[in-house]
Amino acid sequence: MSERAPERQRWEQRMETPLAVASLAYLGGYAVRVLARGLSPDGQDLCLAITCAAWALFAVDYAVRMRLSGLGPLRFVRRHPLDTVVLVLPLLRPLRIVTAYDRVQRRRDGARxxxxxxxxxxxxxxxxxxxxxxxxxxxxxxxxxxxxxxxxxxxxxxxxxxxxxxxxxxxxxxxxxxxxxxxxxxxxxxxxxxxxxxxxxxxxxxxxxxxxxxxxxxxxxxxxx
The missing domain is CATH 1.10.287.70 (Helix Hairpins)
Incomplete structure (x- = not known):
């Protein structure tokens, strides 16, 4: 597990921006689909495709981090309950923006x-x-x-x-x-x-x-x- 730690950290750093963008895309696509009056069927399909693609990216990130953690599925779920809940509940997916921002801030040098x-x-x-x-x-x-x-x-x-x-x-x-x-x-x-x-x-x-x-x-x- 310790041998995979650097690889896991590189993966998490690489996925920070894509996951933040996916969170915004998910929220934006869902908002347009719900609030836009008279949205064409093609527009509804596009919004649905955006939200599904964002969820797919969350699922891929979750699966890769589980593999790189060296833990079994149950142990990984117990150690990362928030990630599991965010993956399952669409309502909480925009909160990934906050976690991504926090990780970026932790890596910055200087006063915070x-x-x-x-x-x-x-x-x-x-x-x-x-x-x-x-x-x-x-x-x-x-x-x-x-x-x-x-x-x-x-x-x-x-x-x-x-x-x-x-x-x-x-x-x-x-x-x-x-x-x-x-x-x-x-x-x-x-x-x-x-x-x-x-x-x-x-x-x-x-x-x-x-x-x-x-x-x-x-x-x-x-x-x-």
């Missing part, structure tokens, strides 16, 4: 954002991508369903924001099984990601106030400058 700023930036970007993908999915399955209250994409965006924030006004709600499954995922994702943002911001404020009061910063030693 602080830990708190990176957590807030990555969590905020994840919330935006997850919310947009969730709004598209819910609108796609809800707007024509009997008894649906989410009739427009604007309704879907409003509902997604309320769900991610765990506010739950109840003025609009999904009625289809797919819509309700997406709702559960958005609730969990909203709690985790927004909690990361608020927790990082609170920690940053505490550190700032601690410095202002002459306190020693976390992890510092007595007498350190």
């Amino acid at each position: 954002l602080s830990l708190y700023a990176r957590v807030m930036a990555y969590a905020g970007l994840s919330v935006a991508l997850l919310g947009f993908a969730g709004a598209l999915t819910v609108y796609h399955h809800e707007h024509g369903a009997p008894g649906a209250t989410i009739r427009t994409f604007g309704d879907s965006v409003w509902w997604t924001c309320a769900t991610l924030a765990t506010v739950g006004y109840g003025d609009v709600a999904p009625v289809t099984p797919v819509g309700r499954v997406v709702a559960v995922g958005l609730m969990g994702g909203g709690l985790a990601l927004l909690g990361a943002v608020t927790g990082s911001f609170s920690s940053w404020l505490i550190q700032r106030f601690d410095h202002g009061d002459g306190g020693r910063p976390p992890g510092g030693s007595p007498g350190a400058s």
Whole structure:
């Protein structure tokens, strides 16, 4: 397994840009297919082909990394649960943009954002991508369903924001099984990601106030400058 580590790292570096582009292409193709009114059959087929090609690239990357890891399928799935979930659930595929950006930032030399700023930036970007993908999915399955209250994409965006924030006004709600499954995922994702943002911001404020009061910063030693 150790002999394959450099090869695996080269593969991951080589696939960073293609996977980020595929994530954007997947989201763009799906958005056009859902939102474009009067899209021709050829246009729908093109959007479907783009989304399928993006998924195929994700599947190829997953299979190659599994082979290069030297692990069995079950052990690889246990060690890489996020990659497995992203491969299976279309809603989460745009989040590969965030992971690709994080890998690029880790390889760069020189000053970078602080830990708190990176957590807030990555969590905020994840919330935006997850919310947009969730709004598209819910609108796609809800707007024509009997008894649906989410009739427009604007309704879907409003509902997604309320769900991610765990506010739950109840003025609009999904009625289809797919819509309700997406709702559960958005609730969990909203709690985790927004909690990361608020927790990082609170920690940053505490550190700032601690410095202002002459306190020693976390992890510092007595007498350190």
